[in-house]
Amino acid sequence: MNVVNALMPTTQQMIDFFGADEGPFVMINLLKFKEKAEYPDGRDPDLSGFDAYRRYGVAVRAQLERVGARAGHAGPVTGLLLGEVGELWDMVALAHYPSVASMRAMVEHPDYQAIAVHRFAGLAGQLNIKTLDASA
Secondary structure (H helix, E strand, O other), rough: OOOOOEEOOHHHHHHHHHHHOOOOOOEEEEEOOOOOOOOOOOOOOOHHHHHHHHHHHHHHHHHHOOOOOEEEEEEHHHHHHOOOOOOOOEEEEEEEEOHHHHHHHHHHHHHHHHHHHHHHHHEEEEEEEEEEEOOO
16 A cells, blocks of 8 residues: 655546535544644744644634534544554544535635645645545
8 A cells, every 4th residue: 555645636636526525524634744834935934833734723613614514533643553654644633524515615715725824834744534424
């Protein structure tokens, strides 16, 4: 199994993901942070990648609520019981969405795009895993 962290989906991944709406889902975010945040304008050079992402995490809650979604569990990765991976992710965060259309509306909104600078500044990469929301 090849595992590749990324910051943005490919065009084909976007087409496949947003082209199939199966109803409510939970996005599992496996997050890997930069040691130091990297903002395009050079601000906050001593800020950790985690702290930059935390700015995003605080602000994204309002964006989730705006589209009828909600944040779920978030916490640091502390170990691995089963399997092998070259390097563990730093954190796991869950987000519950009513539909892929709601997620698309969120990420295309100017307010979301304004806070995404913190996500890019803090993340070295991530995996996003979509799962059906059986509780919905």
